[in-house]
Amino acid sequence: MTLVSISGEAERAMVRRVLEGDAAAFSRLMDMHTPWMMRVALRMLRDEAEAEEVVQEAFLKVWRSMRSWQPSARLSTWMYRILVNTTIDRTRKPQIQVIGEEYDDGQTIGDDGQRQLEANDLKQRVWQAIDDLPVRQKAAFILFQYEGHSLKEVAEMMDSSEKAIESLLVRAKKGLQVALLSKAADYVPEAAKMPTAVKGKG
Amino acid sequence: MTEEDFEKYLVLYGADLSKWPADRAALAHDMINQPWARAQMSEMAQLDDMLIGAGDISLDDVRLKVTKATILEDYEAAQLFKPKTLIGSGLAVAASMLMAVMLSMNSSASVAEGWENDYTDFAFGFVVDEQLEVLQQPVEESE
Numbered sequence: 001m002t003l004v005s006i007s008g009e010a011e012r013a014m015v016r017r018v019l020e021g022d023a024a025a026f027s028r029l030m031d032m033h034t035p036w037m038m039r040v041a042l043r044m045l046r047d048e049a050e051a052e053e054v055v056q057e058a059f060l061k062v063w064r065s066m067r068s069w070q071p072s073a074r075l076s077t078w079m080y081r082i083l084v085n086t087t088i089d090r091t092r093k094p095q096i097q098v099i100g101e102e103y104d105d106g107q108t109i110g111d112d113g114q115r116q117l118e119a120n121d122l123k124q125r126v127w128q129a130i131d132d133l134p135v136r137q138k139a140a141f142i143l144f145q146y147e148g149h150s151l152k153e154v155a156e157m158m159d160s161s162e163k164a165i166e167s168l169l170v171r172a173k174k175g176l177q178v179a180l181l182s183k184a185a186d187y188v189p190e191a192a193k194m195p196t197a198v199k200g201k202g
Numbered sequence: 203m204t205e206e207d208f209e210k211y212l213v214l215y216g217a218d219l220s221k222w223p224a225d226r227a228a229l230a231h232d233m234i235n236q237p238w239a240r241a242q243m244s245e246m247a248q249l250d251d252m253l254i255g256a257g258d259i260s261l262d263d264v265r266l267k268v269t270k271a272t273i274l275e276d277y278e279a280a281q282l283f284k285p286k287t288l289i290g291s292g293l294a295v296a297a298s299m300l301m302a303v304m305l306s307m308n309s310s311a312s313v314a315e316g317w318e319n320d321y322t323d324f325a326f327g328f329v330v331d332e333q334l335e336v337l338q339q340p341v342e343e344s345e
Contacts, residue, residue, distance in 0.1 A: 021281050023274065023277065023278060023281075026274065026277050027270075027274060030270045030273055030274065031270070034266060034269060034270055034273070035261060035266065038261055038266060038269065039259055039261060042259060042261070043259060048262070048265060052265065052268075052269045052272075055269055055273075056269065056272055056273050056276065059273045059276075060273070060276055060277075060280070063277060063280070064280075119255070122252065122255065122256070123255065123256040126252055126253060126255075126256035127256060145253060145257070146257050146259075151214075166210070166214065169213070169214055170210050170213050170214060173213045173214070173249070174213060176249065176253070177213075177245065177246075177249050180249060180252055181245060181248065181249060
C-alpha cells in the first residue's frame, strides 16, 4: 500500500487553505486520510468506537499542530506518526474491551459453516496474538505487514531508526510464530508435523 | 550471509524469496536447500498464510461518514476560538460597548438638559405668576 498520492505542492496548498479556515479543504483532507486512519486504528484497537475516538483525536491534533509540519516530510507520514502515538497512548489505558466475532455453538451447521467458524476462530487467535505483542512491536508490525509500508517509512512514522524497526519486527514475528504455531495444530493438522527449528527462540 | 541474517530476513519478508531485497535474496540463495533452512521456510510460509488470512478488514461506510462529520464539527467549532477570530470578536464587543457608553452619555446629557429647562421654565413661570398676582392685587388707598 502506498502513501496517499498527491504532489508536494498540492499538499502544501491544501495545508495553507486548511490553516486559513477553509472547511472545504479540511473536508477534502479528511476524505483522503480518514479511511486509512480508521483502518490502522481499528487494527491496533479492534474496537470500532475506540478507533473512531482515536481518529477524531488524532485529526484534531493534526490540525492544531499543522503549522509545525515540515513540508520536507510527506503529510501522510507525519499524520501516521500522530495517529500511531495517539493509538499507543490509548492502548495504555485499560478500558479497551476487545470485541470478537460471536457465534452460536449449539447451531447446526454444514461443512461450509464449519470451515467459516474455524476460519473466524483462527482469525481471532491471530489477532489475540497480535494484541498480546508489546505495543511498539504491534504498531510496527501492523504498519509493515498490513499497511504495506517499507522499513524506512515505518521508521519515519514511528520516529525511530530502520535498525530499531527491523529489530521490533523480527521480535514481533517471532512472538507470533511461537504464539500461533503452537496453537495452530487443531486448525491446520499439517502444522503439527512441521519441523519447528526456531520455535521457542527470541 | 549468516544463518542469523537468513533467519532475520526470513522473518521480515517471509518465506518467499521474491519478496526479499535483491541483494539479500542473492546471498540467501545458497542456504535455501539446507534442511534447517527448509524447515524454517516452511514454518514461516505457514505463519505468513495465517497472517494474510487474518488481515482483511472492512470499514463501515456509515460509521466513516459519521466520524468525518464529527471531526468537521470539531474543526468548525475550533475555528470560533482561533486567535484571529477572538481578536475580531473582542474588537466588535469593545466597539459595541463604546457605542453604548457614548449613547448613554448623550442621553444623560439630554435628560439633564431637559430637566434643567423644565426647572427654569417652572421657576421663571412661578416668578412671573407671582409678580402678576402681586400686580393684580387691588391697591389699597390710604385715607
